Amino acid sequence: KAxxxxxxxxxxxxxxxxxxxxCSPISGHRSVSWYQQTPxxxxxxxxxxxxxxxxxxxxxxxxxxGRQFSNSRSEMNVSTLELGDSALYLCASTTGGRDTQYFxxxxxxxVL
Amino acid sequence: xQSVTQLDSHVSVSEGTPVLLRCNYSSSYSPSLFWYVQxxxxxxxxxxxxxxxxxxxxxxxxxxxxxxxxxxxxxLTKPSAHMSDAAExxxxxxxxxxxxxxxxxxxxxxxxxxx
Numbered sequence: 001k002a003x004x005x006x007x008x009x010x011x012x013x014x015x016x017x018x019x020x021x022x023c024s025p026i027s028g029h030r031s032v033s034w035y036q037q038t039p040x041x042x043x044x045x046x047x048x049x050x051x052x053x054x055x056x057x058x059x060x061x062x063x064x065x066g067r068q069f070s071n072s073r074s075e076m077n078v079s080t081l082e083l084g085d086s087a088l089y090l091c092a093s094t095t096g097g098r099d100t101q102y103f104x105x106x107x108x109x110x111v112l
Numbered sequence: 113x114q115s116v117t118q119l120d121s122h123v124s125v126s127e128g129t130p131v132l133l134r135c136n137y138s139s140s141y142s143p144s145l146f147w148y149v150q151x152x153x154x155x156x157x158x159x160x161x162x163x164x165x166x167x168x169x170x171x172x173x174x175x176x177x178x179x180x181x182x183x184x185x186x187x188l189t190k191p192s193a194h195m196s197d198a199a200e201x202x203x204x205x206x207x208x209x210x211x212x213x214x215x216x217x218x219x220x221x222x223x224x225x226x227x
Contacts, residue, residue: 031213042217
């Protein structure tokens with residue numbers, strides 16, 4: 001089975017711009033979660049989508065949003081980028097129950 | 113609320129010596145616990161998971177962890193370190209009992225392996 005894929009792998013943006021990241025889960029997985037990883041804050045949960053609905057949400061401002069499509073692929077959008085949004089963004093997929101989450105390689109976002 | 117605490121931010125061992133990475137958890141129910149490893153500039157790879165079937169859990173690459181409810185601990189061990197084990201390790205707990213979609217991460221332990 002193919003693993004979780006994320007595109008693009010690297011992005012450079014400037015403050016005030018917006019960005020969209022994409023995540024394709026493992027085939028058959030209906031849950032996609034997004035995490036932000038920074039040196040100062042570690043790994044923090046952004047949100048989870050399950051069957052096209054946001055099921056859980058972390059403590060991030062409204063500039064961070066996401067969606068999930070009928071094929072379970074998910075996108076994450078960050079509007080009005082700030083320098084502090086520079087991070088590795090990881091997505092993970094699972095079947096939706098208590099099964100293991102499998103992570104993608106991440107998208108490295110740099111905001112200048 | 114669920115939480116995990118990794119007791120060491122950095123551990124350094126010599127190649128061939130044992131590895132011990134410590135993790136304590138807090139949970140209001142029987143938790144699902146995981147150890148993930150992250151090599152530089154890579155995503156997270158699952159090492160092992162505990163889901164109440166057995167308290168001693170064996171993972172990949174010779175790692176294992178023991179779930180101790182009385183001590184609320186889930187320490188990761190390996191009998192003999194290899195240079196390729198140098199990476200960051202995360203102890204993780206699920207936020208909800210019946211869902212795996214939200215994970216709570218410890219702050220990570222960086223493992224260095226000296227030749």
